[in-house]
Amino acid sequence: MTDGVYTVKIKDIVKETKNIKTFRLDLDLPALPGQYIMLWVPGYDEKPLSISYPGRDMGVTVLRKGATTARLHDMKRGDILGVRGPFGRAFKITGERLIAVGGGVGMAPIAPLAEKAIEMGREITVIIGAVTKSELLFVDRLERAGAEIIITTDDGTCGMKCFTTHALEKELEKGRYDECFTCGPEIMMYKVLEIAKRHGLPTQVSMERYFKCGIGICGACVMDDGGLRVCKEGPNFRDVEIEKFKDFGKYTRDASGKKVYW
Amino acid sequence: MPAGYPHQNSVVFMLETDICGLRLENPTILASGILGNVGSSLRRVARAGAGAVVTKSIGKQAREGYKNPTVIKIEQGYLNAIGLANPGVDDFGEEIKTAKEGGVPVIGSIFGFSVREFVSVAGKMEDHGVDALELNLSCPNVGKAGAFFSTTEELTYEVVKAVKDSVSIPVIAKLTANTGDIVAIAKACERAGCDAVTAINTLKAMKIDIVAGMPVLGNKIGGLSGPCIKPVAVASVYEIVKETGLPVIGCGGVTTGEDAVEFLMAGARAVQIGVGVADRGIGIFRKVAGEIEEFMKDHGYRSLEELIGAAQG
Missing domain, CATH: 3.40.50.80 (Nucleotide-binding domain of ferredoxin-NADP reductase (FNR) module)
Incomplete structure (x- = not known):
C-alpha cells in the first residue's frame, strides 16, 4: 500500500490489441481483483485504473483514449510512473x-x-x-x-x-x-x-x-x-x-x- | 436524533452550540471542499452526525478545475489543488434542496473573481435556500491585478460589505493564514459587518517527487491541510477571538475530540472537519462529538459554553 505517490519504473510493456497496452511496473503490490490504483503520468494527469495484474510486477491495462493515455502508450521501458493505492472495494466471490x-x-x-x-x-x-x-x-x-x-x-x-x-x-x-x-x-x-x-x-x-x-x-x-x-x-x-x-x-x-x- | 447515536439526550444538551444564529446539535461542521459537490453526499454527511455542512465553493460558472493529481497525502497532512471546480451556481439549487433533507444547517461556500460575482452568486445561493454563506476569499480578484481577496484588508472589507448588504442570511468569511496579519483581516471583516469567520483555509505548499523531478500536483502548488497545520490554525483562532468580537469557527487538522477541544478552548464556537474524513471515515463527526463529550465529563465541563475560550487568559 502506498499512501503518498510512489514513483516506479516501467518494467515491461505488452501490446495487447491495436489500442490497448499492459504496463507492468517494478512494484510488488498485493491487491484483490477489482481494486484500482491512481496512476500518475508525470506532467500529464493522474487516472484511476483497474489492476489487471495484482502482486509482483503489478500491471494495468490501458486503452489509448485521450492525451494522458496517449502519452502513456508512447512511454518506454524504464520510464517513470507514480502509483497511489491499491484502493477500493474488491469483487467478492461467494458463488460456485x-x-x-x-x-x-x-x-x-x-x-x-x-x-x-x-x-x-x-x-x-x-x-x-x-x-x-x-x-x-x-x-x-x-x-x-x-x-x-x-x-x-x-x-x-x-x-x-x-x-x-x-x-x-x-x-x-x-x-x-x-x-x-x-x-x-x-x-x-x-x-x-x-x-x-x-x-x-x-x-x-x-x-x-x-x-x-x-x-x-x-x-x-x-x-x-x-x-x-x-x-x-x-x-x-x-x-x-x-x-x-x-x-x-x-x-x-x-x-x-x-x-x-x- | 438519528438512531444509534451513542449518548442520545445528554449529547444534545451538552454539545449544543450556536454561531451567528445557526443552531448546531454538536460543534462539528463539514469543511468546504470535502464531499460537498453533490446534494446526496452532503445529506449523507449530515445524517452521519455533522452539526452543519458547508458546500464546495460555488462560483458563477461551471469549472472543471485543475488536472489530477489534485489531492495527495504527505507526512502529517494532505496537499490539494482542485482549482475551484464546481458545477456553477445556476445548477446547484437541486443539490442544496437534497442537502437540506439532512436536517442540519447548510452553509453555502461561494467564490468570485470580482466583488460583483461574489454578490451575484451570494444572492442565488440565498435563493437556493442555504442557511448561511461562507465566503472563500482565497481566490484572485481578476480586476485588481489578481490580488487575493483574503490577503488585503481593503479587498476583504469591500467584498464582505458588498455581500452583507445584498443578502439577509448570515455571512461567514473564511480566512487564510497566508497573509501578514490575519487579525487585521479579521478586523476588516468585523468593520464590514461580517457575522463570523472561519480560520483557517489551507496553507500554500508544494510536494516535489524527486524521482520524477517535478511537483506532483497538477497545479504544482496547492494548499496544505491536516494535522500539520493545526497549531497554526489554533494560534489564528486564539488571536482573532482575543482581538475581535467575532464568533470564530476553527478549521485545520481536527481529527479527534481532543483536537476539537483545543480549538474550542482557543475560543472557537465550532470546528470544521475536512481531510479527517480520509483518516476516520464519514463517521468522524459522530466520533469527534462523542470524544468532546467524554472529555467534558472527565474534566467537569457541564456545557460547551464553559469550554469555549477556556484557554483565553
Missing part, C-alpha cells in the same frame, strides 16, 4: 458457478477475477466482448487459466456476432450459474444487471466515475441518491446497492460536478 461479462478494456479487472476464482476452485465462464477480433482482450490468458470462454464481436470477425448481453441472455437460459460480475461500458452493465436480475442472479458491477482524490474526500465520484463514493465504497457495487442509484445507466458527472446524461 460464476459468469463474468467484460466489454472492451473492461476485461482489465475481470481477468484477475477469473484467475482468482479458478484458484479458489470455482467454475467461471467469461463472456469477452469487443468491436472486432483484433480488439479482444485476454482471450489466451483466460484460456490458459482454465476459464470457459464465450467471445462476441460487433462485426462477427470472431465468436458470436452480437453484443455480450445477447450472449449472456442465451447462456443464463441454461440456468447453471449462481453469481454474475461485469465491467465495461455503463449501458452494457445496465443491461447485464437487468438480465441477471431476471434470472435471479446476484451481480457485482465495476462502476466508473470521474475521480479526483481516490481516498473518499473530494466527493467527485459520489452516486445519487445515497451519496456512496465510487472510489471508496466502490468501485464494485452489488445489485442491491445499484438498484438504489438514480444515476446508474442515466447520467455521470464531469470534473466540475455537472450532470452529463449518457
Whole structure:
C-alpha cells in the first residue's frame, strides 16, 4: 500500500490489441481483483485504473483514449510512473458457478477475477466482448487459466456476432450459474444487471466515475441518491446497492460536478 | 436524533452550540471542499452526525478545475489543488434542496473573481435556500491585478460589505493564514459587518517527487491541510477571538475530540472537519462529538459554553 505517490519504473510493456497496452511496473503490490490504483503520468494527469495484474510486477491495462493515455502508450521501458493505492472495494466471490461479462478494456479487472476464482476452485465462464477480433482482450490468458470462454464481436470477425448481453441472455437460459460480475461500458452493465436480475442472479458491477482524490474526500465520484463514493465504497457495487442509484445507466458527472446524461 | 447515536439526550444538551444564529446539535461542521459537490453526499454527511455542512465553493460558472493529481497525502497532512471546480451556481439549487433533507444547517461556500460575482452568486445561493454563506476569499480578484481577496484588508472589507448588504442570511468569511496579519483581516471583516469567520483555509505548499523531478500536483502548488497545520490554525483562532468580537469557527487538522477541544478552548464556537474524513471515515463527526463529550465529563465541563475560550487568559 502506498499512501503518498510512489514513483516506479516501467518494467515491461505488452501490446495487447491495436489500442490497448499492459504496463507492468517494478512494484510488488498485493491487491484483490477489482481494486484500482491512481496512476500518475508525470506532467500529464493522474487516472484511476483497474489492476489487471495484482502482486509482483503489478500491471494495468490501458486503452489509448485521450492525451494522458496517449502519452502513456508512447512511454518506454524504464520510464517513470507514480502509483497511489491499491484502493477500493474488491469483487467478492461467494458463488460456485460464476459468469463474468467484460466489454472492451473492461476485461482489465475481470481477468484477475477469473484467475482468482479458478484458484479458489470455482467454475467461471467469461463472456469477452469487443468491436472486432483484433480488439479482444485476454482471450489466451483466460484460456490458459482454465476459464470457459464465450467471445462476441460487433462485426462477427470472431465468436458470436452480437453484443455480450445477447450472449449472456442465451447462456443464463441454461440456468447453471449462481453469481454474475461485469465491467465495461455503463449501458452494457445496465443491461447485464437487468438480465441477471431476471434470472435471479446476484451481480457485482465495476462502476466508473470521474475521480479526483481516490481516498473518499473530494466527493467527485459520489452516486445519487445515497451519496456512496465510487472510489471508496466502490468501485464494485452489488445489485442491491445499484438498484438504489438514480444515476446508474442515466447520467455521470464531469470534473466540475455537472450532470452529463449518457 | 438519528438512531444509534451513542449518548442520545445528554449529547444534545451538552454539545449544543450556536454561531451567528445557526443552531448546531454538536460543534462539528463539514469543511468546504470535502464531499460537498453533490446534494446526496452532503445529506449523507449530515445524517452521519455533522452539526452543519458547508458546500464546495460555488462560483458563477461551471469549472472543471485543475488536472489530477489534485489531492495527495504527505507526512502529517494532505496537499490539494482542485482549482475551484464546481458545477456553477445556476445548477446547484437541486443539490442544496437534497442537502437540506439532512436536517442540519447548510452553509453555502461561494467564490468570485470580482466583488460583483461574489454578490451575484451570494444572492442565488440565498435563493437556493442555504442557511448561511461562507465566503472563500482565497481566490484572485481578476480586476485588481489578481490580488487575493483574503490577503488585503481593503479587498476583504469591500467584498464582505458588498455581500452583507445584498443578502439577509448570515455571512461567514473564511480566512487564510497566508497573509501578514490575519487579525487585521479579521478586523476588516468585523468593520464590514461580517457575522463570523472561519480560520483557517489551507496553507500554500508544494510536494516535489524527486524521482520524477517535478511537483506532483497538477497545479504544482496547492494548499496544505491536516494535522500539520493545526497549531497554526489554533494560534489564528486564539488571536482573532482575543482581538475581535467575532464568533470564530476553527478549521485545520481536527481529527479527534481532543483536537476539537483545543480549538474550542482557543475560543472557537465550532470546528470544521475536512481531510479527517480520509483518516476516520464519514463517521468522524459522530466520533469527534462523542470524544468532546467524554472529555467534558472527565474534566467537569457541564456545557460547551464553559469550554469555549477556556484557554483565553
